[in-house]
Amino acid sequence: MLEKALTGSKKYWVWIFFLLALIGIGVINYLRQFSYGLGITGMSRDVSWGFYISQFTFLVGVAASAVMLVIPYYLHDFKKFGKIVILGEFLAVASVSMCMLFIFVDMGQPMRIMNVILHPTPNSILFWDAIVLNGYLFLNIIVGWTTLGADRKGVPPSAWVKPLIYLSIPWAISIHTVTAFLYAGLPGRHFWLTAVMAARFLASAFASGPSLLIILCLIVRKVSKFDPGKEPIQALGKIVTYAMFANVFLLGLEFFTAFYSNIPGHMHPFHYLYAGLEGHAKLVPLMWASSILAVVALILLINPNMRKNENILAFTCASVFISLWIDKGFGLVIGGFVPNPFEGVTEYWPTLPEALISLAVWCIGFLILTILYKIAVTVREETSSWPELH
């Protein structure tokens, strides 16, 4: 089926080469980082994880969200998702690939990355994260590819795929839970030392991933003859609504715990993020933008009439996505380091090479996504007149 990615309109190729160009710029910058060291980034002794790991954290959520299609479709027999489950699975493949790349570019000694496998260390959450991420990638590649292949031939997918599909459900939840545990169990980091961390991660994942999926569905409808349909998009919209509500609620819980307890260590990161601390306030505008976008999106989402209007829904989904990208793809990780655990404040901001490398990783993700979607969409276009198969 891969050959379907090799034919396309002029626009398709312009897009592909645009991505390739940005990837090229990122690769050059990565080579610079490789020879100079991570000192090329804005990270420091106090803020030892930065943009790379934040992006990884955010994208794990996007990857996990495929399960929001798989559960209704396979467990509850919600037939309307039949046409787009594949889009969710392929989005997961692209996101997990980006996650791994972000971890890779963050390594001080990338050539030794196999040490994680050669010296398995079950007490390290990072070890488990490596396992669940790789497992999830393979699950989604296999499930996506075989179901699409079966579709194309007009036969139901082989029976052996079913258990893998069911396995992918708890697996998706595990990738996000394990990633949350990277942060949640660290003594001395008040901002992360919270039992609702994993729950927050899941809520934000199930809001940001499906939002992106809605936007992708709308794009697919525009650029191809394959129409994902109105109803599945609306169903996704409802999922985004509930998840976003849960996410904002959980964030509220964090605020309450920090400020009602009045414990300085718990309040400092919130002060830093939303008001500034000791004159340091780099993240304040971003965090407020995130909050405002979240509130606006929630108002629009909760109102069914707004949600039913696809233009408003697209805007809302973009707001949710950007809001959560700021919150989780930046604030959560950086806010945990600034202020540091001994009441000092060292700020962080990504450098240009760091930003370009990150952009390139996103572009690689989009390239994978484009190719996989191109294949899926072409198969769908061919079979659109056929009845539902499985």
Next chain:
Amino acid sequence: MSIDRREFLKFAGASTLLGLGGITAVQELLKTSAGASHVMVDEKALSAKRWAMVIDISKFKTEADYKNVVQACHSIHNVPDIGNPKDEVKWIWTDTYEHTFPGQGNEYMPEGLKHKPFLLLCNHCEQPPCVRVCPTKATFKRKDGIVMMDQHRCIGCRFCMAACPFGARSFNWRDPRPFIKEQNPEYPTRTMGVVEKCTFCFERLAKGLQPACVEKSNGGLIFGDLSDPNSEVRKVLSTHYSIRRKPEIGTQPSVYYIIGGSENA
């Protein structure tokens, strides 16, 4: 002190891979134990069930007192002086009371104490979170309580830095070697992309020497075996009130601070 085989090999690997010819610490060790196949033992080596350090802050009076200690460590361990806080590597350094003991300061404490610098280093915690999170066992705890680093296994993920509640670890954001003023050929230098920190001078203990900072501290730093009731650290701790950093998070630091005067010592 006994170094077990794994640690010996690691240290040997460290020195040979770095291409350090001449008298490396390893060769020193080898000399004293020629023929020993499993265990390296130097008769002079210091050993303990749990190493610990007591910092008697009243013994530090002038800026030079601090400087001597810091320099002793940084020069023999080839700690680079990069000159900017962003890329900084440090094993032992000073900070204020407030930053050393967050949440334990108050407005009305003695002025002298408020502005007095405190020495900070890795606490060689009994329950070290840095060891718990390391995905490659590059950070590990020895039987004698020393929390060690194997810079040749470290992948530079910096999880240990996120986990250490004391900011004790430094990362080599760039190649440290050009920033070492005078290289000590007896101790390996590090590469970029790995984490490092104080090792309680395990290499000196193996030769029967006290840690370098202790040696240069004029009695301000006291080092010894916490499990031995007759050790000097135990004697000092039983006659002085001492505190540790962030006791509430349960890492059980092995570095103790005596804040008050030492008049009854």
